[in-house]
Structures are given as structure tokens and as C-alpha cells.
Amino acid sequence: MKATVLVRPKHGILDPQGQAVENSLRHLGFAVGDARVGRLVELEVEADDAAEAHAQVERMCEQLLANPLIESYQIELEADA
């Protein structure tokens, strides 16, 4: 099963990378605001069903993929074609 994990800087946490990207976009003439830069992790997970896969990926996020002090995460699952 394919899993995609989106890791984002938590709401309210200063994101200097997002600010730098936003400034650069403004210099290019785009009217943008609130740019935030996170991380995307794609995984192939061995699991019998979506619930088990989700539980596994959640444990991965808690232990390694995200730091809950400053990051939130979102898990998306996609059954193999």
C-alpha cells in the first residue's frame, strides 16, 4: 500500500524557510502570503488493510518522521493498483 505523509510546520510556529520563499515569490511579482514549507515522505507499506497501514504510518510519524513539538502530519493512503 502506498502511503504519503505530509509534514508541516505547526500553526503558529515561525517558518523562516516559508518566509524566504514568500519573499522570493514577491520579488518575482507574485502576490502571495503565508507561505509555509513542509516535507513530503512517500512510502510503500506492507499491511493487510488500510487501517493497519494507517496505524503503522502513524507510529512512524510519532517516532521519527515528525517532531510533534513543532510539526504536524497528515497521512494519505492509496491501495496498490
Added chain:
Amino acid sequence: MSDEPGPRVAIAVFPGSNDDRDAQQALELLGADAVRVWHDTVELPDATGAVVLPGGFSFGDYLRCGAIARFSPIMGAITRFAGDGGLVLGICNGFQILTEAGLLPGVLRPNNSLSFVCRDVTLRIERSDTAFTARCCEERDLTIPVKHGEGCWFAEPDVVAELEARGQLLARFAPGQNPNGAVADVAGVINEDGNVFGLMPHPEHAIDPLLGSVDGGLILGSLVDAAKMSFAPPV
């Protein structure tokens, strides 16, 4: 006195550590028997009196600084050692590893400026009644270099207030010298039990007058003194 062997200080070396030899040299100058230990070792050397996690870029700083190193086999031994009251000092990347491992509060984020900073700073040591700062007088200002891209210590305001009340914000950048945007100018944090300390500046780079300062010896020397006491040989 001179025949007395120095206390053993184990320096954990991860793939990408790069200040381990400087730490070893500094600790040996201060009288320790400093041994470097590869990260896939599951036990600390016999008679280890203190552990140092050195600076560098363990595992390429992939994912987050220290996030992968915290799962190295040696970390199990270091966590048990710390749990038994053993002295652990994390410098820079070592500090990042200790926060990721949950041995110290907070997290180290990319510098607000997004720039790597490399310069001497004035470090204010808030207490001298710890194993890491006994050689520093109260409110002592030390000149020690920083060199990091991700040294911006962060914790939620209520956590910061608790740590401050308990005197755990042991080292701060002097007013106006915060190089990274750290909350409350925090440069170093000690755990509640007083045996685990993490510090962004590099005391091991400030032990020789040729390098501009010898103030780092006050911190590392305090650790060597304490390591000697914590592992008293049987009589």
C-alpha cells in the same frame, strides 16, 4: 597525584560527527582519558565517568538534525547511563540529538536568519552549582564560538517558564548576541536531575589562547572534575 589516571570520558561518534577529535583533544588536555566510541556499539566502555555527544552533522542532518542518530545503538546505552545519573554533555549536534531523544526539553530549529553562523559569542552561565559549570563563577560570561545552521532552541512559553523557574536554562547568549533567534536567548539547557546538559556553542574550540579564548575549559574542566568524582575507584 600525577600518576592518578584521568576519568574516562566516552565520546560517541556518529557517521557525520566532526568535532569528536577536537573534543577528545580538549578533554585530554584537561586530564581526562577520552575515548571515541563508534555509534553502533551497544555498551559504553568500562568505567565511563561521563559521555560527550560531539558536534557535526550526524547522518547528514537528514530529516531533522539528530532525528536519525537518536536511534543509533549507542543511544540505548547512553539513555541507560543518563537514567542511572551518569553525566552526559551534548555539544551542538549532540544537543540536537539529546532533544530528539527526549533527554532534554525543546527542539533546535533552523536559525531565524537561515544563515549558518560561525563566530565567537558571549555566553552567560546562569548557575555554577552544576556538574558542568562548577568552575564558572556565578553569572560568569564566557567567550565561546558557535557554528551552526540549526541552533534556534524552541519550546512552548509554559515550558520555558517552568524551565526558567527550575534554573534549567543554564546557558544564555548575552543580551544582543543571540545568533539564531532562540527563545529566551537560550544557548544551553540542563535536565531536571542536573546530569544531562546540551549546549549549542563549542567549548572544545575554546581551550587554547591561540584560538582566542580558553573559556571552554571551564565547562569541560567542570565535567572532567565531576566525572572523576562520579566514578571513584574502589578502595
